[in-house]
Amino acid sequence: MELIDIFIITIVAILLHLWWRHFSTSGMTNRRQRNLPPGPPGWPIFGNLMQVVLQKRPFIFIIRELRKKYGPIFTMQMGQRTLIIVTSAQLIHEALVQKGPTFASRPPESQTRKIFSAGRCSINSAKYGPLWRSLRRNFVTELINPVRIQQCGWIRKWAIENHINRLKTEAAEKGFVEVMSNCRLTICSILICICFGAKICEEKIKTIETVLKEVMMMTTPKLPDFLPMLTHLFRGQLPKARELRRKQMECLVPLVRKRREFVENGGNPCAEMASPLGAAYIDSLFRLEPPGRGSLVEEELVTLCSEAINAGTDTSATTVEWTMLHLVLNQDMQQKLYDEIVATKLYLIERQRKLEEKIQKIIEEEEVRMLRKEMIPRAQLMPLFDRPFFPQR
Numbered sequence: 001m002e003l004i005d006i007f008i009i010t011i012v013a014i015l016l017h018l019w020w021r022h023f024s025t026s027g028m029t030n031r032r033q034r035n036l037p038p039g040p041p042g043w044p045i046f047g048n049l050m051q052v053v054l055q056k057r058p059f060i061f062i063i064r065e066l067r068k069k070y071g072p073i074f075t076m077q078m079g080q081r082t083l084i085i086v087t088s089a090q091l092i093h094e095a096l097v098q099k100g101p102t103f104a105s106r107p108p109e110s111q112t113r114k115i116f117s118a119g120r121c122s123i124n125s126a127k128y129g130p131l132w133r134s135l136r137r138n139f140v141t142e143l144i145n146p147v148r149i150q151q152c153g154w155i156r157k158w159a160i161e162n163h164i165n166r167l168k169t170e171a172a173e174k175g176f177v178e179v180m181s182n183c184r185l186t187i188c189s190i191l192i193c194i195c196f197g198a199k200i201c202e203e204k205i206k207t208i209e210t211v212l213k214e215v216m217m218m219t220t221p222k223l224p225d226f227l228p229m230l231t232h233l234f235r236g237q238l239p240k241a242r243e244l245r246r247k248q249m250e251c252l253v254p255l256v257r258k259r260r261e262f263v264e265n266g267g268n269p270c271a272e273m274a275s276p277l278g279a280a281y282i283d284s285l286f287r288l289e290p291p292g293r294g295s296l297v298e299e300e301l302v303t304l305c306s307e308a309i310n311a312g313t314d315t316s317a318t319t320v321e322w323t324m325l326h327l328v329l330n331q332d333m334q335q336k337l338y339d340e341i342v343a344t345k346l347y348l349i350e351r352q353r354k355l356e357e358k359i360q361k362i363i364e365e366e367e368v369r370m371l372r373k374e375m376i377p378r379a380q381l382m383p384l385f386d387r388p389f390f391p392q393r
């Protein structure tokens with residue numbers, strides 16, 4: 001290497017160093033000006049994005065390391081998006097509960113995500129406001145409250161029977177069973193039945209599960225979500241997203257139409273439609289008129305049902321998978337868990353029996369009260385005194 005080359009490299013290195021320091025300190029000043037928590041210095045434009053990408057490690061490991069240095073709350077500049085990482089239970093409570101409305105809204109949607117959210121008409125994409133409130137309230141009252149969960153017991157029973165049969169067949173054929181794919185299928189079948197009130201064949205469940213998984217993968221944050229200025233470089237994604245949306249509509253619209261027909265016919269028995277009128281999530285969506293949207297159209301109905309199925313399938317199946325792993329690793333827990341399940345089941349049966357007894361007693365008491373009311377005349381004219389006579393109880 002010639003002397004001049006060394007000189008040029010040294011100058012370039014010094015300039016790069018100055019440039020780096022200038023941007024990282026101006027980043028810090030900027031951060032202070034915006035009153036943000038401290039955080040690792042970032043690169044110009046990319047912020048901490050490339051540091052995260054280049055580490056090729058799960059994000060959670062990077063967070064654990066940064067936490068040691070910056071404390072329980074810190075800022076990461078991911079391209080044009082600012083992330084505030086909160087890692088202590090107390091701060092999480094303060095941010096999400098005490099100051100919930102301040103942080104409740106969602107970041108802007110990418111073009112791809114907008115295709116699947118029918119223009120932000122889903123609970124996890126709508127801006128914090130009347131639309132979100134209406135969708136969220138409906139979701140909680142119609143789907144995730146203890147009474148509804150108990151009412152759906154027959155769906156879980158049906159799905160678990162299918163699950164066990166599938167595991168037995170698979171174990172006999174292959175000598176082993178696949179935990180995740182089986183759990184996904186079973187949970188997906190439960191959620192399809194909760195959403196559309198339909199018990200459909202395994203083939204159709206598999207198709208819906210595969211398509212919705214693709215939707216989930218396609219809508220996970222990608223580079224343009226952090227660097228919107230690169231969106232035009234990823235324009236090729238849009239036709240793929242539209243094609244996937246077409247597939248999603250193709251497999252779910254028939255269920256929407258069948259359920260609508262069932263509801264319009266007053267719940268007349270029909271093949272596939274297993275849950276009674278008003279019991280499926282979509283029945284409530286047919287009636288719902290969220291502010292600024294009016295009655296929901298098929299696009300929006302598919303989006304809202306897909307959201308519930310997708311949000312519930314992966315999370316629940318992953319939870320089961322991890323539970324199974326821990327049960328295999330800590331085998332003494334298996335007996336404890338079994339005992340707990342049996343004890344809970346017995347407790348629930350006993351509680352149900354007591355509840356039924358109580359209801360029966362209330363019904364009987366009410367019957368006796370009505371009988372007494374009918375048997376004892378309110379006022380009788382006494383022939384002797386020509387004025388009403390009120391019998392004493």
Ligand code: HEM
Binds near residue numbers: 143309
């Ligand atoms: C073990 C199971 C589950 C876990 C760990 C889990 C976890 C979460 C988390 C962390 C969020 C917040 C995500 C965010 O704000 O970006 C969320 C939101 C949500 N989850 Fe779940 N979930 C589970 C089961 C379910 C099930 C079974 C359903 C549907 C029946 C469901 C439907 C939703 C919906 C609709 C949202 C969006 C709520 C909103 O933005 O207000 N989840 N879930």
